[in-house]
Amino acid sequence: MLVSGQELLAWAVANKCAVASFNTYNLETTRAFIQAAETTQKPIFLALGSGALAYGDFATLVALTKVAAETAKVAVALHIDHGESPEVIERCFQAGFTSFMFDGSHLSLEDNIRLTREAKDRVGAYPLEAELGGVGGDEDAAGSQASDIPMTDPREAARLADETGVDSLAIAIGNAHGLYKGKPKLDFTRLEQIHHAVNIPLVLHGASGIPDEDITTAITHGVRKINVNTEIRGRFFATLQEQLPETSKSLNLIGLMSPAIEAMAQAAQEKMTLFASCVRA
Numbered sequence: 001m002l003v004s005g006q007e008l009l010a011w012a013v014a015n016k017c018a019v020a021s022f023n024t025y026n027l028e029t030t031r032a033f034i035q036a037a038e039t040t041q042k043p044i045f046l047a048l049g050s051g052a053l054a055y056g057d058f059a060t061l062v063a064l065t066k067v068a069a070e071t072a073k074v075a076v077a078l079h080i081d082h083g084e085s086p087e088v089i090e091r092c093f094q095a096g097f098t099s100f101m102f103d104g105s106h107l108s109l110e111d112n113i114r115l116t117r118e119a120k121d122r123v124g125a126y127p128l129e130a131e132l133g134g135v136g137g138d139e140d141a142a143g144s145q146a147s148d149i150p151m152t153d154p155r156e157a158a159r160l161a162d163e164t165g166v167d168s169l170a171i172a173i174g175n176a177h178g179l180y181k182g183k184p185k186l187d188f189t190r191l192e193q194i195h196h197a198v199n200i201p202l203v204l205h206g207a208s209g210i211p212d213e214d215i216t217t218a219i220t221h222g223v224r225k226i227n228v229n230t231e232i233r234g235r236f237f238a239t240l241q242e243q244l245p246e247t248s249k250s251l252n253l254i255g256l257m258s259p260a261i262e263a264m265a266q267a268a269q270e271k272m273t274l275f276a277s278c279v280r281a
């Protein structure tokens with residue numbers, strides 16, 4: 001069923017674990033994530049980014065993902081990932097999204113606060129995620145580079161949270177979109193300070209390439225939503241490559257896509273199991 005993102009954040013806070021947020025692009029990836037959620041019996045954020053919305057056609061892709069969420073046997077929130085402006089947030093609100101992110105991380109603190117507050121005013125009772133500090137890399141491609149924006153400052157994070165009333169905060173502690181060159185170096189001291197300074201669930205972007213033990217440590221320090229994209233997309237590509245030689249002879253499109261959906265669902269399940277493994281009774 002389609003639920004408010006607030007329900008998912010509350011579930012993660014109550015269980016001291018993290019909810020997975022997966023970036024979807026089309027019918028195939030959407031099917032994979034819903035299947036993974038139903039198999040593991042866990043809620044998910046189905047996240048749409050601006051690249052996917054432009055590629056899939058806004059109305060078409062929203063209709064598809066919304067119906068998929070509504071008919072799922074588990075709780076699913078329809079989330080706008082890295083929303084660029086309050087206007088984009090408004091458009092998604094009108095279209096029936098149930099969870100929102102405004103990314104003002106490239107702005108000055110003052111402008112980030114002002115526009116985050118404006119975005120917050122447009123989402124009614126639904127939750128808004130803000131971002132403070134630079135998460136490097138590209139949201140739709142695999143290459144990862146460091147951001148030229150500094151990591152999240154705990155005191156600025158507290159100010160942004162207080163002055164905007166946002167419901168969750170995406171943090172920059174050395175995490176980046178895409179795959180890392182070598183092992184990522186996450187600043188857990190900084191994460192601990194942010195967790196102490198800020199009273200809302202924290203969000204970890206760029207989880208692809210972060211080792212399991214670091215994910216677990218992040219959850220220990222208040223991370224309650226984790227965004228994964230590239231690693232799971234990689235499994236889709238790898239399986240397509242395996243299937244192409246055979247299926248291109250028969251031109252069997254369903255035969256090409258079905259194993260790729262399965263592989264993606266399996267990859268998503270592994271992440272969800274890890275993110276929920278910190279549950280303490």
Ligand code: G3H
Binds near residue numbers: 013199200223224
């Ligand atoms: O309400 C949100 C908290 O900051 C999340 O952290 O579950 O460790 O208290 P917590």
Ligand code: 13P
Binds near residue numbers: 229
């Ligand atoms: P990765 O592609 O590194 O998993 O990052 C995903 C993300 O943060 C989407 O917002």
Ligand code: ZN
Binds near residue numbers: 082135139
């Ligand atoms: Zn992100």
Ligand code: NA
Binds near residue numbers: 180206208
């Ligand atoms: Na990453």
